[in-house]
Amino acid sequence: MMRPQDLLRPTPAGLYCPPGDFYIDPVRPVDRAVITHGHSDHARAGHGAVMATPETLAIMAVRYGADFAGRTQAVDYGERTSIGGVEVRLVPAGHVLGSAQAVVSQGGLIMVASGDYKRRRDPTCVAFEPTPCHVFISEATFGLPVFVHPPDTEEIQRLVLSLAQFPERAHLVGAYALGKAQRIIRLLREAGWERPIYVHGAMERLNDLYQASGVPLGPLALATGLKGGALGGEVVIAPPSAIQDRWARRFAEPITAFASGWMGVRARARQRGVELPLVISDHADWPELTRTFDEVAPEEVWITHGREEGLLRWCELAGVRARALRLVGYDEEGEGEQNVLEGAV
CATH class of the missing domain: 3.40.50 (Rossmann fold)
Structure with a gap:
């Protein structure tokens, strides 16, 4: 089995897949991008090619105009596709309409870049789908035990x-x-x-x-x-x-x-x-984050942004390898979202 860092690795432009030569939610324009959902800190205009769910592509077109990318590829949930020989599948993330986790596989290694996600019912989008994997890449917006959101x-x-x-x-x-x-x-x-x-x-x-x-x-x-x-x-x-x-x-x-x-x-x-x-959040709270780790049962967890210290400690006590990627360019729950939306919509 190949090493995780050979399939996905953090770069200044975002999470990069060297064998497939694509990025997941890049923070600057790139040649090929897989976009998990339509929020402005994950979905930006100017990429050469964008793969996403049909709903996410429609959201990007509303916000940035029909020519937001050189070309687009709509992929339904569960549909298997290949980018540069790397298998990519999108599964529901439960965050907003069209939101997805990117399941990236090659050489027997399965990695899931979950984007932003929540676990509770949302009548406006498809529920999160736990996907067993070797490496689970998770946000940590509310990654402290004090964050327990009410119904x-x-x-x-x-x-x-x-x-x-x-x-x-x-x-x-x-x-x-x-x-x-x-x-x-x-x-x-x-x-x-x-x-x-x-x-x-x-x-x-x-x-x-x-x-x-x-x-x-x-x-x-x-x-x-x-x-x-x-x-x-x-x-x-x-x-x-x-x-x-x-x-x-x-x-x-x-x-x-x-x-x-x-x-x-x-x-x-x-x-x-x-x-x-x-107190209504579109992100997982502490119990939902840790329950997700239990259900997905990864060998390793990568934490991309938010309050990673608490989850790193939880993983240590649970015997799960973990690391903080500290990717830059992603907002906390909508903290920068309204500025872009008000100008674009």
């Missing part, structure tokens, strides 16, 4: 309860435009909220894409052209930066909410001036 249904019920308690006030929910916003909308629908949900204009095209991909969002309306004191008792979803902007002043005594795994850290909620923090 998202409970967090949505807190929002619904606030709407009932303060029917005269608009509820302005900060949520990243790709993935989180659509998930919040679907969770509200499942909680029984049937009224129109108002959205920032930066989310319109991605909402349309989700619905065209078979994710029903119900009645939506743009929160534009409104006079002061508007939308009392209604839900408005906007990029996080917008809820602290002049744009938010048009709404009736707005209650500001923010949906993020970081809202479990009270200091972050206070720092953002969030009145109703909603």
Whole structure:
């Protein structure tokens, strides 16, 4: 069996496969790229060739234009393909619409680059698929034991309860435009909220894409052209930066909410001036990360970004070899996402 570092290795441009001459989620333009999902820190324009799921390619086209790459190759979940003689297969990651893990195989060695992932149910995307492998490459955004996220249904019920308690006030929910916003909308629908949900204009095209991909969002309306004191008792979803902007002043005594795994850290909620923090994350928390390692049962774990120290120690105690790759260019949960989305959508 070949050595893992001969099949995939970290480089300044990103995770590189020498025998196949391609990169996974490169942070700069390259000749050939495999993209795990559409968030801006993983999916960038300017590559010579891009392979991804059809949904991820559609997201990139919405955000960057139809000519975002020299050529594209759509690959369905589970479909086996070859790049330079290296087998590549995409399996669901459960992060956002179209998100995938890249399963890379050659010479009897199987490596899984999981991208960003979560393990709990999400009504807007296919659930994570554990894939046994020799080397599992994992994020560590919430890689400390203190991060145990509550059920998202409970967090949505807190929002619904606030709407009932303060029917005269608009509820302005900060949520990243790709993935989180659509998930919040679907969770509200499942909680029984049937009224129109108002959205920032930066989310319109991605909402349309989700619905065209078979994710029903119900009645939506743009929160534009409104006079002061508007939308009392209604839900408005906007990029996080917008809820602290002049744009938010048009709404009736707005209650500001923010949906993020970081809202479990009270200091972050206070720092953002969030009145109703909603701990809803599109990343795995500590129990989900360690459960994933148990299920995948790799011989070795590589940790790409986040809080790797806790997971390195967990692997040591579990008798699993582990290393931190410290790849640069990847954000924590959406911390840089809204800036790109607001400019592109």
